[in-house]
Amino acid sequence: MEAAISVVTGELVSRFISFLKNKYNSSLSHAQSEKMEERLQHLLMRVSIVVEEADVRYITNSGMLLQLKMLSGAMYKGYHMLDTMRFQNHQESACFDKVRINDSSSNNLYLSIPFKRSRTKTEMDDKAMRLESDGALESLEIVVANMTEFVVFLGGCERMSRRPYDVHLYTNNFMFSRHAEKQKLLSFLLEHNDFHAPAVLPIIGGVGVGKKTLVAHVCADERVRSQFSTTLHLNGDNLLTVLDHGGTMFRMILVVIEFASDIGDDDWKKFHLFLIRMNKGSKIIIISKLKRLARFGSVQPIFLSVLSYDEFRYLFKTLAFGSVDPAEHPRLLQLADEFANQLHNKQGSLVAINTFSHVLRMNLTIQFWRCIFDKMTRHVKRNLFIHGAHPSVLMEQGLPVDITDFALHPLTMTSYTSNVPIKEKSPSVTFAELLADPSVRPEGDFTLIRYESRIPPHKSFVHFVTSRAQDTHEGSSSTLPGRKRRGVPI
Template sequence: MEVAISAVTGELVSRFISFLMNKHHSSRHALSEEKMVERLQQLLMRVHIIIEEADARYITNSGMMMQLKMISEAMYRGYSVLDNSRYQALEDSASFNEVSRSDSSSIGLHLAKRSRTTADKATRLKSHSALESLESAVANMKEFVVLLGGCERMSRRPYDVYLYTGNFMFSRHAEKQKLLSFLLQHNEPPGDDALPVLPVIGAAGIGKKTLVAHVCSDQRVRSHFSSILHLNGDNLFRILDHGKTMERMVLIVVDFVSDVADDDWKKFHSFVITMSRGSKIIIVSKLKRLARFGSVTPISLSVLSYDELRYLFKTLVFGSVDPTEHPRLVQIADEFAKVLHNTQGSLVPTNTLADALKRNLDVQFWRCILDKGLRMVKRNISMYGVSPNMLVRQGQPVDITDFALHPLSMIRCKTNVSVKEELPSVTFGELVADPSISIRPKQDFILISWESRIPLHNLFAHFVTNHAQDRHDGTTLLGRKRRGVPN
């Protein structure tokens, strides 16, 4: 009965979307910018409903996964254009009123009108393009929606909805479904010497562990396996300690920081088969060559597109606050997203900045932090030739003088231990809100950039040291190793 109802509902939604598309095609050239934005908003709302519904079901069809990825990309682009259109309308109105007050001459009004017309054309073209992308994405959604009604719904605990906005897995819809499908599919028949292995490959800080942790928290996954073991690739054979717990199907997640010898992997692989037939392995690493151990096609996580990153940043920084009430802040958020994307920003700096900015929804405060961030990026590129994000990934010191208003450098702590107890600690949000000495310890300290809200709640901490004494002829010597640096 539920499948039948879902199918009928899907048919109605599909027909309504088709109605909107046909109506749009018949009157496209007669549309005003206001009407176009309104229709874009309506179409985005309905596409968002479909994506949320798909995200709450188990999808095993690879074609549906590809279609879901395509429509989600079109949705994020549409949201970007929608916000830009709203801000452009506000800016045009403000500019026109300012010119009218300061210069009532026909020349001033003509220039304002001409500038506004040029901007309107650009915005209209982007709106047309976004509408076309959404139309193309939903053109064949009828079958998708009907098939979606036949997919099993995920069970959610009552408080999951409440926690969703703070502890959510953003985007990666197709990747999540592929990982779920791999884990829940039928196991290899007994006697086979092959063990299902799925590599999850992607750059540092891109969300590999977050994706795996999110899927492993699914109720069906947890009930499918007797236990879930998390291992470090540098110590594969620690699994021997879990021999007695591997009598049933076990999911093993191995995090590799460096490559592993083929012989060592074969020994590990053989041991798992011997101890627990029907188990599965997930490899998590930034090293593409580790994909050679996979038994299926790897999941490759790429950097979020600008539209995805922008949507994520805006969601994190505004939270429950309506962004339409702060159009100026939305524009500054766009500029933050551009900086993050241009510097190949990972999820860590994205969450770090959002956490700091949402403390104070003030235009001047946001603009000040943006200017400091731009200066910090330029300073580090000038000194080291690469962006701060790349320096962090390489384990190199980063100059944060522009944020702290004092000559300081930081280097990532390599372990996820309780570093808060080793030295005085300050969060990044506290530092940027008040960089004075009252907040910043006089001696070396730990800077907590961000703590993940999703289990395993990874802590991203940096050892910060005063390098004023290291300056010589305008050059900062950050390569010198200091005593007491957490490792």
């Protein structure tokens, strides 16, 4: 009996000492984390000042553009790490509070084996986070150490003039990121063309990555507007119709052409020769998702890919929280990461960012955000099950998308095209309204405004929604032929 008591006592003392040691190490780690957070915040402030200043300068040096891209990449990665560290510190503080509350209970001394495994996993997670934070901090320290020359050269770059109204637009409804791409497009438009033939710059990128927004943003620049007498926007499908209006085109013009499909080489030559005869010094911008149209470019194309995850996450967080400090909502900040990860996994559409962030900003509660996230997850799973493709892929291809989980009613959404004309008399509702309150859904078919851009060219993404309630009752929509629709409830 005495031997048993001795063993138990020894085990209790050993575990108590281990508990105190871990608590001390955690406190030490917490202090180190706070110090690293302060250092990271200081570096981010320095880098963000330089990036913001570079965004309002005319930069033509290719080396500076490359360094600007590295600066912005390190900056967004740093912001991601800063939020992660803040959430980690919040969790640790909550754990310490819980320990203090339960310190009076003797049960705290009896640390079970499952807790040991959990603690081991936590230690591994902490180690991984420390390595990641060290990497982010090191990246920032490197770019800060190497940006002295960049800042000196930046001071020699001409500053863009902005009117008060432009500044208001810039700080609220802004063109996010794309720093190097904006500068490259500006350089193309402002560069003197020594050749008689108009210079051609293709801008190639997927759906919703911001091609037209980039062009509209740069074309609003004062020097660009003064460079060209007019800006002509054309559609690739009826490109040759411009040949009938040659008498109205004088001086240098900027032609922006959006191609949804390829064009024959002969038709392009006709159009190109027409501009050569009409104007000297004119320029052409091609906008398309088709890489093969890059063959018409006279300069290297601008390929717009989706934003990096760190940029994507930063933009989503900024839009979702608005003027509210995210640090005040650590649990929402963690959930914002889940939203960003889910949205970025497939194409990383800027339309999706704006759509969901607008809804979430209206209600900053964990219950509401979790409800919207669950709807989005079920929406993806349902379309993968029914159509075998992600909803974003279906929309890009112009195929119907099931939105039952958003409306809590069997509905199918189809993008408006030339084959599906807009029905002016049909009732309309915005996606944000439908997502926040499904009861606003009109009876029968209706028009769904998924998103309306707040910045030029102010594009609207409009869809036609049809109800499948009748089909569901008859069983033609609720089940797939030869398959059971298990796990996808309406």
